[in-house]
Amino acid sequence: MSPxxxxxxxANAAAIDxxxxxxxxxxxxxxxxDRFSVLGEAEMDAVLVMQSDDHDFCIxxxxxxMRCDExxxxxxxxxxxxxxxxxxxxxxxxxxxxxxxxxxxxxGMQTINALTLLGExxxxxxxxxxxxxxxxxxNQTLQEFLDGAVVAxxxxxxx
Amino acid sequence: MKVDPGTYESLPDVTPLGSALDWKWxxxxxxxxxxxxxxxxxxLTMLDIAVGEYGExxxxxxxxxxxxxxADIDPDTVDMGYILxxxxxxxxxxxxxxxxxxxxxQWSATRDIPWGELQELPDDIEHAMCQLCTLLTEVEMIAxxxxxxxxxxxxxxxxxxxxxxxxxxxxxARHAEVFRKRAxxxxxxxxxxxxxxTSLLRTIMEAKTYxxxxxxxxxxxxxxxxxxxxxxxxxxxxxxxxxxFRMAMQDEARHVAxxxxxxxxxxxxxxxxxxxxxxxxxxxxQVLMDFGASPDVATALAVLLGGGVEYIEEKGFPLAFExxxxxxxxxxxxxxxxGVSRLxxxxxxxxxxxxxxxxxxxxxxxxxxxxASAS
Numbered sequence: 001m002s003p004x005x006x007x008x009x010x011a012n013a014a015a016i017d018x019x020x021x022x023x024x025x026x027x028x029x030x031x032x033x034d035r036f037s038v039l040g041e042a043e044m045d046a047v048l049v050m051q052s053d054d055h056d057f058c059i060x061x062x063x064x065x066m067r068c069d070e071x072x073x074x075x076x077x078x079x080x081x082x083x084x085x086x087x088x089x090x091x092x093x094x095x096x097x098x099x100x101x102x103x104x105x106x107x108g109m110q111t112i113n114a115l116t117l118l119g120e121x122x123x124x125x126x127x128x129x130x131x132x133x134x135x136x137x138x139n140q141t142l143q144e145f146l147d148g149a150v151v152a153x154x155x156x157x158x159x
Numbered sequence: 160m161k162v163d164p165g166t167y168e169s170l171p172d173v174t175p176l177g178s179a180l181d182w183k184w185x186x187x188x189x190x191x192x193x194x195x196x197x198x199x200x201x202x203l204t205m206l207d208i209a210v211g212e213y214g215e216x217x218x219x220x221x222x223x224x225x226x227x228x229x230a231d232i233d234p235d236t237v238d239m240g241y242i243l244x245x246x247x248x249x250x251x252x253x254x255x256x257x258x259x260x261x262x263x264x265q266w267s268a269t270r271d272i273p274w275g276e277l278q279e280l281p282d283d284i285e286h287a288m289c290q291l292c293t294l295l296t297e298v299e300m301i302a303x304x305x306x307x308x309x310x311x312x313x314x315x316x317x318x319x320x321x322x323x324x325x326x327x328x329x330x331x332a333r334h335a336e337v338f339r340k341r342a343x344x345x346x347x348x349x350x351x352x353x354x355x356x357t358s359l360l361r362t363i364m365e366a367k368t369y370x371x372x373x374x375x376x377x378x379x380x381x382x383x384x385x386x387x388x389x390x391x392x393x394x395x396x397x398x399x400x401x402x403x404f405r406m407a408m409q410d411e412a413r414h415v416a417x418x419x420x421x422x423x424x425x426x427x428x429x430x431x432x433x434x435x436x437x438x439x440x441x442x443x444x445q446v447l448m449d450f451g452a453s454p455d456v457a458t459a460l461a462v463l464l465g466g467g468v469e470y471i472e473e474k475g476f477p478l479a480f481e482x483x484x485x486x487x488x489x490x491x492x493x494x495x496x497x498g499v500s501r502l503x504x505x506x507x508x509x510x511x512x513x514x515x516x517x518x519x520x521x522x523x524x525x526x527x528x529x530x531a532s533a534s
Contacts, residue, residue: 038271040264041201043256065201111401113408114393117485129492130253130419136385136412137260140405 016097017050017057017090019073021153026061026068028148035144036066042138047074047082052090061145063138068145083131086112088122096122097149105147112143188231201263205255205319218246218428220316228316243313243369247428249320251420257413258319261326266406268337277345277399283468284396289347290459291391295338297352298384301360302414303331305376309369323417330410337403355453362446370425370432371439374499377418379443382493383451385411386486387460394463415493422497436499444507451483484512491519 015021029036042063050057058079062070079085092115099110106112116124116135126132135142167186173179191211199207208214213229220228223244224236243249251257280288306324313321342349363380366372388411392404425432450456457479462468464482465475487507491514494501502509502516509516 038266041260042264043260105398107398109393111392111405113389113405117389117393117482119485129489129496130416133385133412133416133419133493136389136408137416139408140402143405 016093016153017052019059019071022048022059022061022071024152025145025148026071028152029066029068029145032148033066036141039066039141039144041065042141044084044134044138044142045082046135046142047079047085048093049076049079049085049087050090050093051088057090063141063145080127082126083128083134084124084126086116086122086124088115092121096146097153100147100149101153104150106143112146113139183231190229190231201259204259205322206259209255216246216250216319217316220244220314222316223314225315228318239311239315241312241314243309243317246317247425247432248369249313249317249421250424251320251417252424253416253420254323255319257417258323258326261323261330261410261413264409265326265329266333268333268340268403271406272337272340272403273399274340274344276397278397280345280396281467283462284466285345285347286350287459287462288345288396288400289342290350290455291387291463292338292342293349293352294356294456294459295384295387296335296342296349298356298360298380299331299334299338301331301363302376302381303328303335305363305372308364309372312369320421327410327414327417330414334407334410337407341400341403351455353453353455355450355456359446359450362443366439368435370422371435373418373421374436374439375443377414378422378493378497379440379447379490381411381414381418382490383447383486385415386482386489390460390464390482394460394466419493419497422499426498433499437501437504440494440499440501441504441506444501444505448507451486480512484514487512488514488519491516495519 042065044063046061046063048059048061050059056076058074058076060070060072060074060079060082061068062072096106096110096112096115099108100106109115109118112122115122124132124135167182170182170185171180191213194211194213196203196207196210198204216228222232222236223238223241224232225239226232226236279285306327310321310324315321339349359380363372363375366375385408388404388408392401392408395401395404422436426436458471460482461471461475461479463475464478465471465473487509491501491505491507500520501507502519507514
């Protein structure tokens with residue numbers, strides 16, 4: 001992980017609904033091409049929506065090649081422009097990331113595929129079935145990206 | 160780079176042994192000499208080299224040989240007996256992209272699955288996983304056999320489509336490998352095989368045209384298997400199975416993407432093809448419903464979904480029903496996207512499954528180009 005991402009992650013250890021947290025995840029991915037090169041290139045635009053009483057936090061992630069090249073907060077009214085959108089409550093996302101931190105990777109019903117297939121806490125939605133299918137086409141890459149929270153998040157919890 | 164026609168005039172007309180020589184290839188065969196496609200950041204892709212005449216895929220190729228598209232081809236080349244000679248027969252607008260994706264995302268069932276992390280499982284769960292893997296080992300190779308049956312009949316000008324289908328064949332070989340390995344690697348083994356899967360496979364193999372075959376295989380069959388892989392990942396007892404299903408899911412989704420866009424292209428170019436596809440799906444849906452309801456598939460999935468035989472009625476069957484609803488919803492949305500709406504024609508019991516056709520229309524009836532960035 002780059003010094004930059006460590007710094008950012010330290011500053012935002014508990015906040016997953018921030019651009020900084022996802023920037024740290026992107027840094028973790030981009031700093032470890034060996035982990036992603038075995039999976040091959042991926043091309044997708046994904047929006048993650050974290051819903052809370054205050055507001056909906058929407059983050060657009062653009063994956064290109066073996067990198068996550070864009071991490072941009074977007075307005076709720078443009079999320080349909082992405083290939084697919086993952087919508088859930090902030091508490092559901094927290095539970096998913098907690099599982100990753102606790103186990104070193106997502107396990108059981110806390111993988112992003114399982115959560116969205118059940119669709120009770122996090123939903124997979126999109127305006128085009130071909131875009132939605134990209135969730136399946138690049139699923140291992142997306143899961144590996146999210147599993148990066150072990151480093152980008154958990155290591156920042158050290159005193 | 161233009162070459163002076165006189166540059167190579169002094170070359171010999173015969174070999175040292177007296178055989179006639181032909182320097183046509185050097186003296187200016189018809190070609191786009193001087194073309195310099197630029198590699199993308201990923202390298203030189205099939206999309207990068209689809210430039211000028213080389214990138215133009217004819218609607219009706221004039222040749223029936225294996226001569227490469229864009230070459231200066233003799234008019235008397237041998238006829239290879241191709242029967243799929245219209246672009247609409249095999250093409251999809253995303254086929255070059257999918258080929259590159261397939262090549263980039265190949266994986267190894269030997270190396271990339273953490274087999275060393277397999278754990279001893281409760282007896283019923285191991286049985287159910289082995290039964291699911293038995294079924295998947297059986298059905299996966301249809302998606303290799305079927306392209307193989309048709310590929311040698313496809314005009315060689317559609318080389319990118321044939322190349323993509325080659326990747327599909329490799330993918331399916333790997334799927335048969337990984338599910339066979341899982342069945343045999345944890346103390347279980349291959350379990351029951353009955354006639355129901357074979358009936359489905361035979362229906363797919365016996366399709367009268369390639370487009371019908373693609374509808375049955377890519378859109379219907381692989382679409383359903385994709386959802387079974389997604390289910391398999393969700394209910395996997397360990398990370399070994401989770402990774403196995405995730406990797407297979409990625410491949411399967413590419414095949415579905417090709418089929419959906421092939422059918423869309425075919426229907427866009429010739430709306431009459433839609434009826435041909437509908438006929439195939441009328442029969443295919445019925446066979447698939449029989450397959451889904453067959454006791455080995457339904458019970459093994461329900462045991463895994465429920466987490467054991469003791470939870471099968473309380474949790475397993477209700478969850479299996481919910482998964483069926485999702486499978487048909489995804490399938491019907493893809494049909495809309497492909498331009499072959501099944502909502503007025505399907506015999507799938509939509510009311511019983513709780514599927515609202517209006518939701519499907521909204522989800523699937525979009526135009527091309529919806530993949531723009533949100534940022």
